Amino acid sequence: MREASLQYVRTNISPETGSFNTEAGFKGALNSVTAPGAKPMLPEDMKRYDKLAPGSVIVDAGCGLAIAARELGKKGMKVIAYSPSPIEINGLQQHQSENPGVHEGVTYVQAQTLSALELKPGSVHSIRIDRAIPYMTEEQRNQFFCDAKTALAPGGEVLCSFYHVSSRMEHGQAHALAEIVRSIVQAGLTPKSGGVFIDAVRPDGSQMRVLVDRLDAFTVESAELVSEDGNTGLANCEQTLHRIGQQCVKDGAFMYAVRVNVIAIKPDHE
Numbered sequence: 001m002r003e004a005s006l007q008y009v010r011t012n013i014s015p016e017t018g019s020f021n022t023e024a025g026f027k028g029a030l031n032s033v034t035a036p037g038a039k040p041m042l043p044e045d046m047k048r049y050d051k052l053a054p055g056s057v058i059v060d061a062g063c064g065l066a067i068a069a070r071e072l073g074k075k076g077m078k079v080i081a082y083s084p085s086p087i088e089i090n091g092l093q094q095h096q097s098e099n100p101g102v103h104e105g106v107t108y109v110q111a112q113t114l115s116a117l118e119l120k121p122g123s124v125h126s127i128r129i130d131r132a133i134p135y136m137t138e139e140q141r142n143q144f145f146c147d148a149k150t151a152l153a154p155g156g157e158v159l160c161s162f163y164h165v166s167s168r169m170e171h172g173q174a175h176a177l178a179e180i181v182r183s184i185v186q187a188g189l190t191p192k193s194g195g196v197f198i199d200a201v202r203p204d205g206s207q208m209r210v211l212v213d214r215l216d217a218f219t220v221e222s223a224e225l226v227s228e229d230g231n232t233g234l235a236n237c238e239q240t241l242h243r244i245g246q247q248c249v250k251d252g253a254f255m256y257a258v259r260v261n262v263i264a265i266k267p268d269h270e
């Protein structure tokens with residue numbers, strides 16, 4: 001079982017981009033996540049969108065199988081889900097043409113960047129980027145948050161989920177919290193802690209995905225303050241995240257991701 005999960009990742013996912021690397025692999029995974037009774041997103045994750053009115057515009061950046069995009073579409077949101085991967089987007093579009101009811105409210109677009117979507121500035125209420133940052137360069141990440149600020153309506157948010165450096169994954173670049181926070185602050189968005197998920201495979205091969213902790217609140221007032229030793233709140237959070245990683249080792253997980261959520265808010269007055 002343990003070898004089977006590793007083998008699946010190694011065979012089907014490109015280590016450079018985090019995208020599915022074969023049409024057959026993507027199709028099989030998409031059929032399984034859209035099958036009746038398939039596991040939905042964690043309710044804690046989806047709860048963040050309760051405050052949005054139906055019809056709100058949400059972008060899912062680096063959508064992969066687009067599980068979140070479809071759940072949000074079902075809630076009446078207008079979702080634009082993009083990925084640079086033609087395998088993913090062609091697969092999603094084909095599945096949508098064959099099963100339109102499953103993809104209600106979602107538009108799939110192949111794009112390398114958020115700005116390539118050419119969205120009207122200020123027209124987007126929420127942007128989701130779940131585990132695509134591990135496959136971006138620092139420059140791409142900084143540009144992403146700048147583009148997000150332009151696209152978002154005042155008060156709109158980016159929900160950003162990335163792998164912390166305490167993670168042990170097969171691939172994908174891990175980051176310190178301070179690195180992500182720095183990109184967010186430099187773009188003129190305000191970062192807020194958003195909770196921590198653990199994705200792990202236990203020694204018996206069973207998979208675990210839980211919300212384990214909420215980060216302490218942290219305040220970042222200017223880009224100069226954004227360093228691990230220059231901001232006490234951030235440093236405390238970083239320690240908490242390392243403790244969570246150590247706990248995974250003690251619990252015997254052989255592959256685990258400490259997946260951190262940061263919410264980046266566009267100021268109300270802009």
Ligand SMILES: C[S@@+](CC[C@H](N)C(=O)[O-])C[C@H]1O[C@@H](n2cnc3c(N)ncnc32)[C@H](O)[C@@H]1O
Binds near residue numbers: 019061066088
């Ligand atoms: C690990 S998957 C995550 C998929 C999905 N968001 C989820 O959480 O299940 C990584 C995704 O990031 C996408 N990706 C890779 N580089 C990207 C980039 N520069 N911009 C946006 N998405 C990117 C990949 O194509 C893939 O869809």
